[in-house]
Amino acid sequence: MTEVIARRGFRGLSNEEAIEAIHGELDALWDDASFVPDMDRMTFTTAVIEAAANIVQHALPVAEKPVEIGVDISVRPSRLQARVSAYNAREPFAEDMQPNMPDEDAESGRGLALIEALVTTVTFERQDGTNTWILTRET
Amino acid sequence: MLMQFSYEVKDSYAEVKSVGRLNMVAAPKLRELVAEVVAGGSSRVVVNLAETDFMDSSGLGALIGCLKAARQAGGDLRISGVQPQVKMVLELTNMDRVLTAYSSAEEAFGND
Numbered sequence: 001m002t003e004v005i006a007r008r009g010f011r012g013l014s015n016e017e018a019i020e021a022i023h024g025e026l027d028a029l030w031d032d033a034s035f036v037p038d039m040d041r042m043t044f045t046t047a048v049i050e051a052a053a054n055i056v057q058h059a060l061p062v063a064e065k066p067v068e069i070g071v072d073i074s075v076r077p078s079r080l081q082a083r084v085s086a087y088n089a090r091e092p093f094a095e096d097m098q099p100n101m102p103d104e105d106a107e108s109g110r111g112l113a114l115i116e117a118l119v120t121t122v123t124f125e126r127q128d129g130t131n132t133w134i135l136t137r138e139t
Numbered sequence: 140m141l142m143q144f145s146y147e148v149k150d151s152y153a154e155v156k157s158v159g160r161l162n163m164v165a166a167p168k169l170r171e172l173v174a175e176v177v178a179g180g181s182s183r184v185v186v187n188l189a190e191t192d193f194m195d196s197s198g199l200g201a202l203i204g205c206l207k208a209a210r211q212a213g214g215d216l217r218i219s220g221v222q223p224q225v226k227m228v229l230e231l232t233n234m235d236r237v238l239t240a241y242s243s244a245e246e247a248f249g250n251d
Contacts, residue, residue, distance in 0.1 A: 045193070050195055053195060104234065
């Protein structure tokens with residue numbers, strides 16, 4: 001495993017403020033890792049925000065504790081990786097996991113298809129009430 | 140704090156200016172504003188995205204909803220000043236064929 005050059009993270013309640021805070025962390029990450037080309041920054045930022053927005057819009061709590069969102073983003077010489085997690089969350093509904101692009105007049109449902117188009121690999125893990133999307137882009 | 144959305148009614152269209160990130164937080168506000176513009180009698184709408192450096196699928200969904208609202212009222216919705224990230228999202232979702240991009244708000248309804 002090659003060296004991590006820059007890393008940023010966030011954890012907090014799953015809400016609109018979290019989306020803005022995560023976007024702020026991404027901006028700060030690109031300041032720390034100025035060698036990452038604009039195209040990679042743009043695509044990866046879009047993918048991470050889509051994944052985070054998917055959690056804020058769709059994740060439901062497993063019990064009384066509210067859903068929290070966590071993001072851990074790392075930059076290696078030729079790889080960008082983000083772990084985007086929903087804590088205290090139920091398993092996602094299959095209908096929220098559709099990777100196909102919907103009809104052109106649809107007003108939602110493009111998030112996952114967009115993520116798949118933006119990154120090299122997307123994997124999903126579920127463990128102990130935590131759903132994690134791992135987004136990787138080889139640069 | 141800077142107003143994220145504002146509008147101005149011109150001779151043949153209304154121009155809605157969007158500033159900053161058009162994400163899931165901003166998307167409902169854009170829908171609300173365009174609905175107000177259309178209800179006010181301006182169904183030809185240009186959304187000026189020259190100062191929008193980021194749009195996600197929620198923002199795109201709002202633009203599609205606004206386009207439908209404008210067309211239902213007998214008008215249309217066009218976009219102008221599209222920046223690289225927004226252009227990328229439109230192309231990857233194949234919505235660049237539906238949401239026509241013009242270089243400026245004046246040009247968007249310039250020929251009809």
